[in-house]
Amino acid sequence: MTEMTPASPTPGTKPKPRPRPQVMKLTEAAALRITELTKRADSEIVGLRVGIKNGGCAGQSYTVEYAHEVRPTDEVVEDKGVKILIDPKAVLFLLGTEMDYKADKMQSQFIFNNPNQTGACGCGESVQLTAAKVDG
Secondary structure, three states: OOOOOOOOOOOOOOOOOOOOOOEEEEEEEEHHHHHHHHOOOOOOEEEEEEEEHHHHHHEEEEEEEEOOOOOOOOEEEEEOOOOEEEHHHHHHHOOOEEEEEEEEOOOEEEEOOOOOEEOOOOOOOOOEEEOOOOOO
């Protein structure tokens, strides 16, 4: 009787890539607001584009704008029936972020609950972010 040995990988084949983590997730309130915004837009939009720009007292701020197309370099996040397109330069700064929407008597805005945020200015307009540490 011969013993069977486990098959070794065929030379030249690549191991399967591990699944990529979802960059962002949305709360129900954010998804509802994004749905409302896309229905009210003057032109066809595919979702919202989220990014980060340099500036402000703390150094960086979040950007949110209508996305009229999906760019080849966009990170596409689909959550709760809506689409968020993330600027590739912002992906490492947004990993693990939850996007929420809050409205009260004085203001309404998207809120970013970001584990990569290390500080914020007193007025709340800008933040300090560090890139997420990715294993492997």
